[in-house]
Amino acid sequence: MDELGLNKLFAGILVAGLMLMAGIKLADVLVPHSELAQNAYVIEVPEGGAAVAEAPKDTGPEPILALLASADPAAGEKLAKKCTACHVFDQGGANKVGPGLWNIVNADKGAVDGFGYSSALIDFGGQWDYAALNAFLKKPKAYISGTKMNFIGLKKPTDRANMIAYLRQQASSPAPLPTAEEIAAETGG
Ligand code: HEC
Incomplete structure (x- = not known):
């Protein structure tokens, strides 16, 4: 490929890149982000684990x-x-x-x-x-x-x-x- 060919190739890549970015911006405007109602990744906490994670309750000292x-x-x-x-x-x-x-x-x-x-x-x-x-x-x-x-x-x-x-x-x-x-x-x- 001669120099002109290479230049054209790079220009092409550049334009393609710009269009991609413009496309993403446009999509952003057209499809507004909405708040997720729920975490996308739901972290499962087993029953027992939830109890441990809670703030320690002041249940007073153990019976003596x-x-x-x-x-x-x-x-x-x-x-x-x-x-x-x-x-x-x-x-x-x-x-x-x-x-x-x-x-x-x-x-x-x-x-x-x-x-x-x-x-x-x-x-x-x-x-x-x-x-x-x-x-x-x-x-x-x-x-x-x-x-x-x-x-x-x-x-x-x-x-x-x-x-x-x-x-x-x-x-x-x-x-x-x-x-x-x-x-x-x-x-x-
Ligand atoms: C660093 C000093 C210190 C240490 C160590 C300490 N105490 Fe005391 N203790 C005191 C003070 C001072 C008071 C009075 C508290 C007040 O007036 O609020 C007190 C009060 C008490 C009282 C109440 C007494 C009353 O007449 O009402 C008891 C019971 C008691 N201490 C038991 C213990 C025991 C048992 C230990 C060891 C496991 C201990 N203390 C360790 C300083 C100490």
Whole structure:
């Protein structure tokens, strides 16, 4: 092919390209885009997967009463090392960063003599029954927003049960363990 032939070929390709682009533009104008009513690709989420994807619901801490019967206070005493920077568990133990915790099960909240509680805890009120301790120890600041107890919490229900079983023992007369009726009521059955 001579030079003229090549030029003609390129010109031809160029014109064809321009026409194609013009054609696409024209089609755009003639056939307006409409919003898709639905994603073109529907992503199938299996039943179980959908539940996981949902924002975690605040269903409160797992039931604790049934776990208390088989809880291990000695394991709780080991866990208490997480608390001893701030708390003393023995009878007559002084207040430190946190109040002394002797006799704490079923005690009124915020009632240890000589300790300066946050108003958040005082205003919250009520007693430290097993359910309240379970909720507080899971995530103190979620249960009593504004508490000055700077502790992340005990995530595992068995850890909380062991911890509470230890707290129960650190008392002049340990609180009664939950009855079968109380356990059934807590689990809603
Ligand atoms: C960093 C210090 C710190 C750690 C660690 C800590 N606490 Fe506390 N705790 C506090 C403070 C401070 C308060 C008082 C909270 C307030 O007034 O809001 C408190 C309050 C409490 C109360 C309520 C007492 C009452 O008289 O109402 C309980 C029960 C308790 N802590 C248990 C524990 C246990 C069990 C652990 C370990 C698993 C623990 N805390 C770890 C600082 C701590």
